[in-house]
Amino acid sequence: MSNIRIKNSKKTLLSDNYYTLNKFNFDYQMSDGSWVHQMREVYERGHGAGILLYNTTKKTVVLIKQFRLPTFLHDNKDGFLIEIPAGLLDLDNSEQCVIRETEEEVGIRLKSVKKVYEGYSSPGVLTEKMHFFVGEYTDDMKVSEGGGLESETEDIEVLEIPFTEAVRMLNEGEIVDTRTIVLLQYAIIHKLIN
Numbered sequence: 001m002s003n004i005r006i007k008n009s010k011k012t013l014l015s016d017n018y019y020t021l022n023k024f025n026f027d028y029q030m031s032d033g034s035w036v037h038q039m040r041e042v043y044e045r046g047h048g049a050g051i052l053l054y055n056t057t058k059k060t061v062v063l064i065k066q067f068r069l070p071t072f073l074h075d076n077k078d079g080f081l082i083e084i085p086a087g088l089l090d091l092d093n094s095e096q097c098v099i100r101e102t103e104e105e106v107g108i109r110l111k112s113v114k115k116v117y118e119g120y121s122s123p124g125v126l127t128e129k130m131h132f133f134v135g136e137y138t139d140d141m142k143v144s145e146g147g148g149l150e151s152e153t154e155d156i157e158v159l160e161i162p163f164t165e166a167v168r169m170l171n172e173g174e175i176v177d178t179r180t181i182v183l184l185q186y187a188i189i190h191k192l193i194n
């Protein structure tokens, strides 16, 4: 059996307002070799990068809080979510993107970052691949208040909190953003802060 298990793919545009939603009709070869017809909707909004900022002296991390409409529409009472700083990749590479987003969102100017994972955000429906970073910060890297771009009507609260408090929030279900969960777990596993 060939590695390529789909054929006769036909794409139909459903929406291209801000990002792009397409419907795909295609034939899919099942594991037993038979062919079936399938339809899937796929949302294309590019790729993303996010970072866990940590300070080994103060034993703190920097997270952000912002309104996320989809969470408000489902279960998240006031719609505000605690997250890692993150953004959509423009034409730049993921390191440059995450350094730019860090300065825009939390006002910290990083010199270097470390990529730790790449992973699909929601592979059943989104094309997006997320690039995960960690970065060490110190107080002298603070260059502004952050808060996001006014031109994009971003409204971001910056939270610098003890790592132990972030871990408590993770364990008690107060942090419900998957990307933030992933990087806090990375920090625990790799003992970024002792």
Ligand SMILES: Nc1nc2c(ncn2[C@@H]2O[C@H](COP(=O)(O)OP(=O)(O)O[C@H]3O[C@H](CO)[C@@H](O)[C@H](O)[C@@H]3O)[C@@H](O)[C@H]2O)c(=O)[nH]1
Pocket (backbone or CB within 6 Å): 018, 019, 047, 048, 049, 050, 086, 087, 088, 089, 101, 121, 128, 130, 152, 153, 154
């Ligand atoms: N007008 C309009 N503006 C939009 C829309 N969607 C997004 N935007 C604008 O695009 C900006 C995107 O900000 P970024 O910081 O680049 O992205 P992000 O929303 O933080 O996304 C990050 O987190 C997502 C997880 O929720 C990730 O999916 C994404 O890859 C990235 O890491 C928003 O502030 C907003 O101004 C829309 O439908 N309409």
Ligand SMILES: [Mg+2]
Pocket (backbone or CB within 6 Å): 085, 086, 087, 088, 101, 105
């Ligand atoms: Mg963002």
